[in-house]
Amino acid sequence: MSKHRVSRRQFLSYTLTGVGGFMAAGMLMPMVRFAVDPVLKGEDTGDFIATPLKTTDINTEPQKVNFKFKQKDAWYESEETGTAWVFKNEAGEIVALSPVCKHLGCIVDWGTDKEHPEQFFCPCHYGRYEKDGTNVPGTPPLAPLDVYPTKEKDGFLYVGKAEPRKGA
Amino acid sequence: MRWVAADVEMFQKAAEYVDTVIVPLLPVSFDAEMKQHASMAEFTGLLTTQLEKQFRGRIFLFPGFVYMKDEVDSLIALNHWENTLLEKQFHHIFYVTSDSSWRQREKDLKGNVLWIPSLSLDQMQDEQKRTIVEEQVKQLLPLFIELWNEK
Numbered sequence: 442m443s444k445h446r447v448s449r450r451q452f453l454s455y456t457l458t459g460v461g462g463f464m465a466a467g468m469l470m471p472m473v474r475f476a477v478d479p480v481l482k483g484e485d486t487g488d489f490i491a492t493p494l495k496t497t498d499i500n501t502e503p504q505k506v507n508f509k510f511k512q513k514d515a516w517y518e519s520e521e522t523g524t525a526w527v528f529k530n531e532a533g534e535i536v537a538l539s540p541v542c543k544h545l546g547c548i549v550d551w552g553t554d555k556e557h558p559e560q561f562f563c564p565c566h567y568g569r570y571e572k573d574g575t576n577v578p579g580t581p582p583l584a585p586l587d588v589y590p591t592k593e594k595d596g597f598l599y600v601g602k603a604e605p606r607k608g609a
Numbered sequence: 610m611r612w613v614a615a616d617v618e619m620f621q622k623a624a625e626y627v628d629t630v631i632v633p634l635l636p637v638s639f640d641a642e643m644k645q646h647a648s649m650a651e652f653t654g655l656l657t658t659q660l661e662k663q664f665r666g667r668i669f670l671f672p673g674f675v676y677m678k679d680e681v682d683s684l685i686a687l688n689h690w691e692n693t694l695l696e697k698q699f700h701h702i703f704y705v706t707s708d709s710s711w712r713q714r715e716k717d718l719k720g721n722v723l724w725i726p727s728l729s730l731d732q733m734q735d736e737q738k739r740t741i742v743e744e745q746v747k748q749l750l751p752l753f754i755e756l757w758n759e760k
């Protein structure tokens with residue numbers, strides 16, 4: 442009949458607090474990590490993502506470059522693969538275009554339409570774009586391909602977040 | 610487009626452009642083949658997700674058609690799916706599966722069966738998984754494009 446004996450109910454509520462404590466810690470830990478993480482990550486490249494393409498390998502023919510980046514939704518952080526079409530334009534500037542068709546979002550290819558080998562082609566509804574990304578009137582897309590801001594670091598190409606082309 | 614609210618909204622605005630559906634066929638069982646069937650679902654899932662990314666403006670990727678492996682009526686149930694889909698504006702149906710029994714049953718279906726032998730991905734590094742799935746997808750893309758070009 443000792444007062445210190447733990448009754449079943451008490452035991453249960455202790456245990457539950459215990460579990461609750463764990464759960465709270467489990468929730469807090471990642472939050473702390475998110476808050477601290479960006480500071481710990483050294484690389485000061487802003488929002489630019491490294492691609493495996495050397496800038497010296499870029500020529501006037503568009504080539505497809507894949508790069509990896511982390512994407513976070515409400516639950517998971519996953520590694521995604523992004524793609525860009527990269528080439529040098531007549532002025533010798535590097536251009537990186539998003540491959541996502543501005544019509545309904547299929548992936549466009551370079552030169553796959555036999556009649557228009559010097560254009561980007563969308564296999565879904567035969568949308569076409571000039572080399573600089575301008576949509577060809579009369580095909581379904583109503584806007585030019587998005588453009589990635591680019592920069593060079595240690596000889597490699599870095600790309601930012603693709604944006605709609607300005608002044609188009 | 611996928612079976613999520615935002616994509617359905619997009620679909621409803623652009624339905625005339627979306628004439629093709631993908632339905633993953635996923636067997637389920639609880640005995641010796643259980644693990645194998647789980648691998649199939651994983652593999653088919655990754656593959657169809659990638660296909661959808663390539664062709665999201667023209668393809669609607671439906672959630673999987675899941676059936677017990679020993680269920681004899683799954684063909685009838687699937688026939689019902691495809692009749693419904695064809696009655697709507699869809700013209701092309703692709704079933705993606707690792708379950709070889711659908712190869713024999715393809716003659717009783719109006720859609721095309723894309724049978725892909727499953728690989729168990731659980732022992733693999735992410736990088737390796739990705740390469741394998743991408744390779745497979747690359748081989749499948751022309752099938753879709755050819756079929757679209759037919760008419």
Ligand code: FES
Nearest residue numbers: 542544563568666
């Ligand atoms: S999605 Fe590219 S033309 Fe329709």
